[in-house]
């Protein structure tokens with residue numbers, strides 16, 4: 001699908017990956033609705049995009065992706081900017097701890113943002129795109145949607161869920177013969193501020209972490225953080241996304257080597273071997 005006209009929605013556009021995607025789509029010629037919960041950073045990112053592309057049409061809409069009304073606002077904004085053609089459902093959070101010790105609030109927040117945020121965004125976008133017979137939706141999952149690592153079970157679970165429901169939706173659109181399509185993008189480690197963003201929710205330290213497990217949790221946390229810090233540039237994701245949508249691919253892997261980890265997982269499944277801890 002061409003990315004040189006019409007409007008795109010990008011959620012999580014005040015963050016590392018989302019802001020680069022918004023900038024790349026603007027450069028390609030799309031009008032962009034930048035959305036995020038963080039109004040201050042969002043406005044500053046919008047100003048930065050407009051500084052680089054003064055003739056572009058870029059609007060900022062503050063809201064929570066867990067709220068269905070927010071997605072209706074985003075679709076309305078895109079429609080008034082020339083018609084919604086692309087939705088990039090990118091907002092996400094990541095919280096660390098052991099699955100049975102993490103405060104329930106952290107499970108609920110992760111599910112609200114990473115899972116329901118994508119479900120609501122996809123439903124709102126496809127309700128407009130499918131009757132019109134034009135458009136594309138990209139969900140930002142993760143390598144953690146293809147393989148499971150320890151220390152971030154809510155993140156892994158929600159990113160797997162996103163892969164599954166995007167794949168189902170892909171089949172459903174084909175069954176109705178729609179030209180509208182969907183992709184799921186699964187980045188590996190990308191150098192952003194994600195580990196430093198502390199959502200306003202009870203922390204693992206305030207939760208029920210067993211003192212005997214604190215060292216394991218701290219080690220996992222620092223391994224995850226160093227992986228992100230040493231990750232690829234967010235532009236890697238924006239490039240892969242634009243190329244993947246232009247080529248109308250379902251699977252978009254900015255770091256193709258991730259497919260081998262997923263293949264090894266499937267081989268272990270077929271051969272009855274236990275899963276491997278990729279952070280080990």
Ligand SMILES: NC(=O)c1ccc[n+]([C@@H]2O[C@H](COP(=O)([O-])OP(=O)(O)OC[C@H]3O[C@@H](n4cnc5c(N)ncnc54)[C@H](O)[C@@H]3O)[C@@H](O)[C@H]2O)c1
Nearest residue numbers: 012014015016017037064065090091092142189190192194
């Ligand atoms: N950084 C990585 O290593 C990595 C790897 C794979 C996938 N991802 C995924 O890429 C996406 C972007 O991550 P990032 O690394 O740019 O992180 P980031 O923290 O820099 O950006 C995420 C953005 O989402 C916003 N957000 C959080 N909760 C929200 C809510 N309820 N409603 C609206 N916006 C909300 C945040 O304000 C932030 O601007 C996420 O879905 C993440 O899971 C990141």
